[in-house]
Amino acid sequence: MTNRQRTTILVNGTRYEREVEPRLSLADFLRHELHLGGTHVGCEHGICGVCTVLIDGRSARSCLTLAVQADGAEITTVEGLRDAETGQLHPIQQAFIDAHGLQCGFCTPGFLMTTLELLRDNPQPSDDEIREALGGNLCRCTGYQSIVESVRLAASRLRG
Amino acid sequence: MTDRGHASAVAHVTGEALFVHDQAQRDGNALYGWPVQAAHAHARVLHIDEGPALALPGVRAVLTAADVPGTNWIGPARHDEALFPDEVQYHGQPVCWVLADDEATARAGAAAVRIDCEVLPALRSLDAAIAAGSFHTAPQAIAAGDVAAALAAAPHRFAGELRLPAQEHFYLETQAAYVRPDGEGGYHVLAATQHPAETQATVAHVLGLPAHRVTVEVVRIGGGFGGKESQASGVAAVAAVGCARTGRPVAIRLDRQRDATITGKRHPFLAKWRAGAGPDGRLVAFDVELCGDGGSSLDLSKAILARALFHVDGAYAVPALRVVGRVARTNLPSNTAFRGFGAPQAAAVAEEVQDHVARALGLPPETVRERNLYRPGDRTHYGQPVRDAERIGRIWRELLASSRFAERRAAIAAWNGAHAHHKRGIAITPVKFGIGFTTTFLNQAGAHVLVYRDGSVLGRHGGTEMGQGLHTKILAVAARTLGVPESGVRIVSTRTDQVPNTSATAASSGSDLNGAAVAAAARELRQRLLPHAAALLGCAPEAVEFAAGSALGAGRAVPFAAVVEAAFLARTSLAATGFHATPGLHFDAAAGRGEPFGYFVFGAAVSEVEVDGCTGQHRLLAVDVLHDVGDSLAPAIDRGQIEGGFVQGVGWLTCEEVRFGPAGELLTRNASTYKLPGIGECPAGFRVATLERATEPGAVFGSKAVGEPPFLLALSVREALRDAVAAFRGPGPVALDCPATPEAVYWAIHGRPDAEPPAD
Numbered sequence: 001m002t003n004r005q006r007t008t009i010l011v012n013g014t015r016y017e018r019e020v021e022p023r024l025s026l027a028d029f030l031r032h033e034l035h036l037g038g039t040h041v042g043c044e045h046g047i048c049g050v051c052t053v054l055i056d057g058r059s060a061r062s063c064l065t066l067a068v069q070a071d072g073a074e075i076t077t078v079e080g081l082r083d084a085e086t087g088q089l090h091p092i093q094q095a096f097i098d099a100h101g102l103q104c105g106f107c108t109p110g111f112l113m114t115t116l117e118l119l120r121d122n123p124q125p126s127d128d129e130i131r132e133a134l135g136g137n138l139c140r141c142t143g144y145q146s147i148v149e150s151v152r153l154a155a156s157r158l159r160g
Numbered sequence: 161m162t163d164r165g166h167a168s169a170v171a172h173v174t175g176e177a178l179f180v181h182d183q184a185q186r187d188g189n190a191l192y193g194w195p196v197q198a199a200h201a202h203a204r205v206l207h208i209d210e211g212p213a214l215a216l217p218g219v220r221a222v223l224t225a226a227d228v229p230g231t232n233w234i235g236p237a238r239h240d241e242a243l244f245p246d247e248v249q250y251h252g253q254p255v256c257w258v259l260a261d262d263e264a265t266a267r268a269g270a271a272a273v274r275i276d277c278e279v280l281p282a283l284r285s286l287d288a289a290i291a292a293g294s295f296h297t298a299p300q301a302i303a304a305g306d307v308a309a310a311l312a313a314a315p316h317r318f319a320g321e322l323r324l325p326a327q328e329h330f331y332l333e334t335q336a337a338y339v340r341p342d343g344e345g346g347y348h349v350l351a352a353t354q355h356p357a358e359t360q361a362t363v364a365h366v367l368g369l370p371a372h373r374v375t376v377e378v379v380r381i382g383g384g385f386g387g388k389e390s391q392a393s394g395v396a397a398v399a400a401v402g403c404a405r406t407g408r409p410v411a412i413r414l415d416r417q418r419d420a421t422i423t424g425k426r427h428p429f430l431a432k433w434r435a436g437a438g439p440d441g442r443l444v445a446f447d448v449e450l451c452g453d454g455g456s457s458l459d460l461s462k463a464i465l466a467r468a469l470f471h472v473d474g475a476y477a478v479p480a481l482r483v484v485g486r487v488a489r490t491n492l493p494s495n496t497a498f499r500g501f502g503a504p505q506a507a508a509v510a511e512e513v514q515d516h517v518a519r520a521l522g523l524p525p526e527t528v529r530e531r532n533l534y535r536p537g538d539r540t541h542y543g544q545p546v547r548d549a550e551r552i553g554r555i556w557r558e559l560l561a562s563s564r565f566a567e568r569r570a571a572i573a574a575w576n577g578a579h580a581h582h583k584r585g586i587a588i589t590p591v592k593f594g595i596g597f598t599t600t601f602l603n604q605a606g607a608h609v610l611v612y613r614d615g616s617v618l619g620r621h622g623g624t625e626m627g628q629g630l631h632t633k634i635l636a637v638a639a640r641t642l643g644v645p646e647s648g649v650r651i652v653s654t655r656t657d658q659v660p661n662t663s664a665t666a667a668s669s670g671s672d673l674n675g676a677a678v679a680a681a682a683r684e685l686r687q688r689l690l691p692h693a694a695a696l697l698g699c700a701p702e703a704v705e706f707a708a709g710s711a712l713g714a715g716r717a718v719p720f721a722a723v724v725e726a727a728f729l730a731r732t733s734l735a736a737t738g739f740h741a742t743p744g745l746h747f748d749a750a751a752g753r754g755e756p757f758g759y760f761v762f763g764a765a766v767s768e769v770e771v772d773g774c775t776g777q778h779r780l781l782a783v784d785v786l787h788d789v790g791d792s793l794a795p796a797i798d799r800g801q802i803e804g805g806f807v808q809g810v811g812w813l814t815c816e817e818v819r820f821g822p823a824g825e826l827l828t829r830n831a832s833t834y835k836l837p838g839i840g841e842c843p844a845g846f847r848v849a850t851l852e853r854a855t856e857p858g859a860v861f862g863s864k865a866v867g868e869p870p871f872l873l874a875l876s877v878r879e880a881l882r883d884a885v886a887a888f889r890g891p892g893p894v895a896l897d898c899p900a901t902p903e904a905v906y907w908a909i910h911g912r913p914d915a916e917p918p919a920d
Contacts, residue, residue, distance in 0.1 A: 031185060032185060035185065035186060036175070037175065037178065037185060038176065039175070040332070040333070042332040042334075042831075043832075044415055044416055045830055045831075045832060047830070047831035048332065050332055079176075081173075081174070082174060089173065093173035093174065094173075096169070096173050097165040097169040097173060098165060100165060100166065100796040100799075100800055102166060102169060102172050102173070103166065103629065104331075104332065104381065104382045104383045104626055104627025105166075105169075105171070105172030105177050105380070105382070106332040106333045106383060106627075107332050108172045108173060109175050112173060127844065128844075131839050131840065131844075134839050135838055135839055135840050137838075137839075138332070138836055140330055140331060140332055140383050140385070140804075140808070140836070141383055141800070142800055142803060142804045142807075143800070143803030143804040143806055143842060144807065144839045144842045145803045145846050146799070146800055146803070148839070
């Protein structure tokens, strides 16, 4: 394709520089260019939340964000959650395992990234605040109860 | 029994779990397919102009019927679906497929293909099909007792009509398949299919190859719910045709809009019923006609209708019951399996009748429901004894008490008295769900268990993992049978070259069938290990026990791995197959008599709602569930199935609305126009309990199936909404459309205007 634009994006601490087709979504950039398959796409128009990543610390739909828009930004995906040195799981990841906050797992990365933002901004959320924060992520399997429990468990562990 | 997390939990939370499309992208050398969809509901294809597509750089092929080496006709029960049609049967049907170096190019190529059609008359609704006499099947009937006489003699007679809606599966991973040539004249198909054996057979037929040249592998599925039972095979077959044509790996992943417009949904049903009751509300006669919309091809509709006929009794005994059903043929996407498989539609009719009778007679609905519940000694309308029927009454009483139903009923009445524009409602509904494929021969499963010299165990079985935790449960079964820790067992992908001729992972039967097969294989291995363990321990083989990774006997213990090594050195086979066929099942469809189910799952739910009378908006305030899972193999997984099934049912009954436009085109093509239950639709108070003392003697480790039955618990929400509407309207039956969207609830309260609004 023509008109490619040089784009530099920091993803999970690694700097990537690529010639990018202007209409390429950030989700496809992550999946196709960088082979970071943990960011899934579910509806591809910003409703389901499966593709949620953090852009400069704020949760965003990577299916609705163009890769070129993320030029110069710092992206965190699900692959960046575990400790880079020790490989140890992030407390949020461990909580979703321990509190059974997943079934098919397709929506899980999106919930994890939304939770990461929530618990950073509000380390002690009420159940209502958890439900409000997760209101933009769809799960077709669990009925959400175990996801709320996972977030609650993660919050308590992060507070120590 | 096991409380470990999901067997794939670590892979899912780290993003390392590979779904079909991830594997294709990782390999990096596949062609990608995109469909060219029909713009008419019924049309003859006159000409396909591939030229403009092939002119685009990166487009490698346009696949048409001419590229099919074998048969172009597929379909699970009747081969009535053209993979590449010369006559379009529904709006959005793929006519041909474009292969290109990447998805975006394939999509651009598909947009460039021009199709000339001759438009034909189309049946765009269930009503149109019924009026035109368009059906896939002859009527099927089941009857018990003399319904006409019982109706005539009934002290009170009622009649009604109910339309049950479609539902989009909306599994979050859309349909996907990835086909690679194996270099030896065969094909490896990585697919998101609930039925690997059928996908294998479909691909083999389409390619004109024997089944042993096609291997279907399923690593995991990102949600299935029935939508990938039959309809995953077509996508795989197209990818296989592309692979055969080009010699290149081919990946297809439908995007959401393609998935929604191409694949079928839950069957809409039209139900017409008549019922007779005594003054106490006990039903004496029930006469029902069901007509399901099968869509453009038969697919699984006949079996879905059969399950509807089996479940139109709900959990209620009626001495004279007659049900007649038929599957209509429309020019809409072919409707297919969806969690519950016709039973939710039928049970909704049963609850409609209970509530209608109660309100017509001025009795509390919960009283009428309780009076009609099955009791020990009762038989269903198809003659099967309702074994363990006392559990229905036990669940009912325990749930009324634990949910403080009577107290809340009184509190709601007081609250409603104090609020003019908002009303609350409460309802309790029961579940009775028959377990087993109603097509008897499908109730079989195979497994393969291997033990390696280090004592580690690897198992495969015929079931697919789609999030429901099947592999987690099976792993627990294998570990418990062999007496090794769960960490010592691994369950790996489902492969047709390892376990052949499997049934779909469907009908809630995954762990019953495959768990029993794995247990059989593991028992066989244990038998082979026993003499070696006995020799090491110095005791009789009968005295040996395997537990926690050791063989125990004569007061001593040796590690499991040491027993395995001794058996290996003595040249013992450490691979075993297991097989299971559920005993005792039979059904005579012509007579409408038999015992199609191994057992029944029971449950009940209490739901409380609040309705805004000015808008029809409603909120689900609280839910209490008591459900029968037998002796659970994995309590946390079963709880997840109960909660998830319930919420999916709430979606079907209250917010998910499939709509088609005048041309037969799907209007609700994505999550923006199709409202799925989010966390906001779920109650803050959601209390789920499982029945104690509930061992199921025939099933693996006393456990019961759990996949589908909880979906029916959501009927309590619909009935609670009706209760709230009644609080606005006063005594008498309440007509409430389904799904009970705010709009439907508004009209139920205020009545639809008699006349159409004036044209402007």
